[in-house]
Amino acid sequence: MKQSVLHIGFDDTDSRNGMCTTFLAYKIVEHLRKEKVRFLDYPYLIRFNPNIPWKTRGNGAVALKIQTQNPRLVKKRVTDFVKKYSAIDEGANPGLVFYENSAIPKEFSEFGKTALFTLVNRNKAKRFAAQNNIETFYMGNGQGLVGAIGAIGYSFDDHTFELIAYRHKSNFGKKRFIFKESVKKMQETIPKTFNSYDATKNRVLIAPHGPDPVFFGVRGEDVQSVVKGASLVKSQEKFSGYMVFRSNQGTGDHLQNELDMGNLRTFSSGYVVGQVVKTPRTERGGHVIFTISKSDKKADCAVYKPTGLTDIASNLIKGDLIKIGGGIRKASKTHGRTINVEFIEAIKLAKNTVLANPMCTKCEKRMKSKGKGQGFKCEKCGNISEDKVTENIPRKIKEQLYLPATSAHRHLTRPMKRISKFNTKIAFDNSKKWFYNF
Numbered sequence: 001m002k003q004s005v006l007h008i009g010f011d012d013t014d015s016r017n018g019m020c021t022t023f024l025a026y027k028i029v030e031h032l033r034k035e036k037v038r039f040l041d042y043p044y045l046i047r048f049n050p051n052i053p054w055k056t057r058g059n060g061a062v063a064l065k066i067q068t069q070n071p072r073l074v075k076k077r078v079t080d081f082v083k084k085y086s087a088i089d090e091g092a093n094p095g096l097v098f099y100e101n102s103a104i105p106k107e108f109s110e111f112g113k114t115a116l117f118t119l120v121n122r123n124k125a126k127r128f129a130a131q132n133n134i135e136t137f138y139m140g141n142g143q144g145l146v147g148a149i150g151a152i153g154y155s156f157d158d159h160t161f162e163l164i165a166y167r168h169k170s171n172f173g174k175k176r177f178i179f180k181e182s183v184k185k186m187q188e189t190i191p192k193t194f195n196s197y198d199a200t201k202n203r204v205l206i207a208p209h210g211p212d213p214v215f216f217g218v219r220g221e222d223v224q225s226v227v228k229g230a231s232l233v234k235s236q237e238k239f240s241g242y243m244v245f246r247s248n249q250g251t252g253d254h255l256q257n258e259l260d261m262g263n264l265r266t267f268s269s270g271y272v273v274g275q276v277v278k279t280p281r282t283e284r285g286g287h288v289i290f291t292i293s294k295s296d297k298k299a300d301c302a303v304y305k306p307t308g309l310t311d312i313a314s315n316l317i318k319g320d321l322i323k324i325g326g327g328i329r330k331a332s333k334t335h336g337r338t339i340n341v342e343f344i345e346a347i348k349l350a351k352n353t354v355l356a357n358p359m360c361t362k363c364e365k366r367m368k369s370k371g372k373g374q375g376f377k378c379e380k381c382g383n384i385s386e387d388k389v390t391e392n393i394p395r396k397i398k399e400q401l402y403l404p405a406t407s408a409h410r411h412l413t414r415p416m417k418r419i420s421k422f423n424t425k426i427a428f429d430n431s432k433k434w435f436y437n438f
């Protein structure tokens, strides 16, 4: 019988009050496995531009790639799942797409990249679907179509994995108890996992706090590591099952786009390189604001207290050459469009100098001024000198990359541990335990 390759993408099925797109994916995969479809890749969990205003929790979309004899039935079943599990009453705008073809055209991946860097209008997604033979199903205003198309078309320059474990329904909404020590130990023993535990704040980072079905998520470089990592997490609560996703989390992909300093588009994400032209100032609440420029273009930058980067930012001075990544915040009454900083890389630090009275070379004491324009004199031995001297003040920051505190990382933030690590696409291996339910 004829076999079809079917790409399935969906997004924005969740809401702030529970449910979650990855859980829907888990339920769909659980069903499709029973239907004996063949999986051609790990499910994708793709995070898009985190700086757009209407994201729910993480702006994550899911894509599946399968082979089936009966694409019509699969489409019907998946659509039923989306209808059943989407939190439409709570403000979700689910989008679901099907694309029946073995290869993904490169326009799809361009669409995905655009959704990573900017705000893509839902009407653009509807037009794109119509022009490219993509079948769509949506509820609400259809904003979810943007991520759904972007997810099936996503092309990875680098990627990671996340194992997400789900709770039994009877535990939804209840507090999660996970033994801290087991998570700390997991991070130490499985070096290919990341962002599980914040050792400086003594905090477990794998578990969410909301009412959603996610029990915990272990992020890492390959399937073996996240499966092994999850087996080391100790809790009294038994979870119902797990699924491993291939993801752009931890890649910093949303900041790889160079922003035009002269034309900052609200809600876009990316990086700029420029010189600090205004001494940073600390505002009420501890946030630090400064201005950078390149050629004759300028941009205001804001570093928020919870990032833990304010100490670094407040030590910048005029003339420092830096690279910063972040998202463009909408203009307000008090501020113009501002780059909300997500990392600071000091490329070339300026010398911090002051003019000071000369030192007496004999006594190693600072000379006193004899009056305006009359030179300087050592009070102890009478030595004299004409001019003030330029002195270097040691800088408190170094020429290096500075990232937010681990607990302030977003899904897409590239952690220090991954700075020089890039995974070219790891082949799908169906023999790995990427799906499990009890």
Ligand SMILES: [Zn+2]
Binding pocket: 360, 361, 362, 363, 364, 365, 378, 379, 380, 381, 382, 383
């Ligand atoms: Zn002296």
